[in-house]
Amino acid sequence: MKQLTYEESILISQKAILEKYSDIEPEDLEEHLTEDELETFSGFYDYNNKPIGGDNPYYECSCCGISDPQINSYLFNHSKYCDYRENTLKEIKR
Numbered sequence: 001m002k003q004l005t006y007e008e009s010i011l012i013s014q015k016a017i018l019e020k021y022s023d024i025e026p027e028d029l030e031e032h033l034t035e036d037e038l039e040t041f042s043g044f045y046d047y048n049n050k051p052i053g054g055d056n057p058y059y060e061c062s063c064c065g066i067s068d069p070q071i072n073s074y075l076f077n078h079s080k081y082c083d084y085r086e087n088t089l090k091e092i093k094r
């Protein structure tokens with residue numbers, strides 16, 4: 001039997017979590033997920049970002065305006081209505 005790659009096994013875990021909470025609105029998910037489940041949705045770096053500007057040396061998500069350090073690659077650290085977050089959740093469910 002073929003061994004799953006790390007990415008494949010994470011994706012399967014993410015799909016299973018979203019399936020488990022399928023009756024919950026995507027905006028409300030992070031209030032229901034356990035710490036471990038939230039942890040499963042890390043490593044998301046592929047969102048568009050832009051400099052925060054002023055004296056701030058950091059970047060922020062172009063969509064929701066939350067800073068990169070606050071997001072820290074966690075999908076659920078984007079704002080509830082961030083298009084990137086919404087679209088990524090749809091991609092995972094596919």
Ligand SMILES: [Zn+2]
Pocket residue numbers: 047061062063064065066078079082083084085
């Ligand atoms: Zn965002």
